[in-house]
Amino acid sequence: MTDRRAVPTGVGRTALGVAAARARESLRPDRLFDDRYAAAFVAAAGWPEQRPEERSDDPPEGQAMFHHLVIRTRFFDDLLLAAAADGCLQVVLPAAGLDTRAFRLPWPDGTVLYEIDLPEMLAFKERVLADQQARPVCRRTVLPADLREGWGDQLVAAGFDPGARTVWLAEGLLIYLSASEAADLLTAVGALSAPGSRLSFTHPVPDSAVVRRTLATPSMSGLAALWQGGLGEDPSDWLAGHGWQPEFHNRSALAAAYGRPGSSGSRGGFYSAVRLPG
Numbered sequence: 001m002t003d004r005r006a007v008p009t010g011v012g013r014t015a016l017g018v019a020a021a022r023a024r025e026s027l028r029p030d031r032l033f034d035d036r037y038a039a040a041f042v043a044a045a046g047w048p049e050q051r052p053e054e055r056s057d058d059p060p061e062g063q064a065m066f067h068h069l070v071i072r073t074r075f076f077d078d079l080l081l082a083a084a085a086d087g088c089l090q091v092v093l094p095a096a097g098l099d100t101r102a103f104r105l106p107w108p109d110g111t112v113l114y115e116i117d118l119p120e121m122l123a124f125k126e127r128v129l130a131d132q133q134a135r136p137v138c139r140r141t142v143l144p145a146d147l148r149e150g151w152g153d154q155l156v157a158a159g160f161d162p163g164a165r166t167v168w169l170a171e172g173l174l175i176y177l178s179a180s181e182a183a184d185l186l187t188a189v190g191a192l193s194a195p196g197s198r199l200s201f202t203h204p205v206p207d208s209a210v211v212r213r214t215l216a217t218p219s220m221s222g223l224a225a226l227w228q229g230g231l232g233e234d235p236s237d238w239l240a241g242h243g244w245q246p247e248f249h250n251r252s253a254l255a256a257a258y259g260r261p262g263s264s265g266s267r268g269g270f271y272s273a274v275r276l277p278g
């Protein structure tokens with residue numbers, strides 16, 4: 001039996017770090033998104049209240065991670081809405097964590113959104129959302145499951161239609177999986193994706209500024225210790241070899257487009273792909 005009062009631990013704690021960044025961004029007058037539930041998750045976990053401004057004593061590594069999380073949140077907000085507007089009305093968030101897009105994005109009519117994560121995480125999330133009287137703006141289904149095991153059947157049993165075009169987002173997940181687990185997950189996603197479906201995810205670029213700084217910072221060693229590396233090969237090559245047309249989105253270029261600081265010249269970024277027929 002999952003304890004609904006428990007605060008996520010282990011890899012689940014990483015979702016709280018993301019929520020803290022989203023809470024902080026949501027306080028800024030020039031915010032790139034407004035996640036009004038993020039602060040409630042952080043408070044329910046007993047973490048300190050966020051403040052919008054950067055302090056001069058903030059470690060640069062923490063600031064780099066904050067900017068990474070903010071840019072990626074806004075980028076995937078835009079990507080998911082564009083896919084939905086283009087007819088991908090099934091949305092699946094493997095490792096949804098404390099993602100509140102079901103509640104805060106203007107989804108088109110008919111959007112059905114599935115959130116998959118570990119039972120402990122989803123129990124905590126549902127309790128906080130219930131306390132906040134949060135109401136989704138699309139049809140939302142929550143699926144407690146381990147993404148290293150046979151979650152695909154559970155998704156279909158929950159109503160997912162493999163014949164309909166879908167947009168998938170695995171944000172902040174693959175790095176916590178081994179190469180074979182990441183490949184198995186993406187293979188299962190491919191098997192459930194009708195032609196024209198979209199897939200998007202984050203994946204560490206080994207020499208990107210955020211990865212280098214995190215690995216080199218003692219206070220972030222707890223986070224880095226959870227990293228399993230993700231796909232052992234270049235994600236674009238993997239996608240191209242498995243029925244997808246890939247695209248890479250450089251984070252520095254996105255940051256510039258959003259008017260935010262970025263590590264200029266960094267190779268870090270995000271992946272998206274379109275499912276090819278056949």
Ligand SMILES: C[S@@+](CC[C@H](N)C(=O)[O-])C[C@H]1O[C@@H](n2cnc3c(N)ncnc32)[C@H](O)[C@@H]1O
Binds near residue numbers: 015019118
């Ligand atoms: C960094 S958080 C990202 C959460 C969310 N995608 C976001 O960006 O807000 C990583 C998430 O992966 C989930 N996760 C890690 N391994 C998992 C697994 N094997 N099965 C299901 N969820 C997993 C954790 O519980 C956590 O919620």
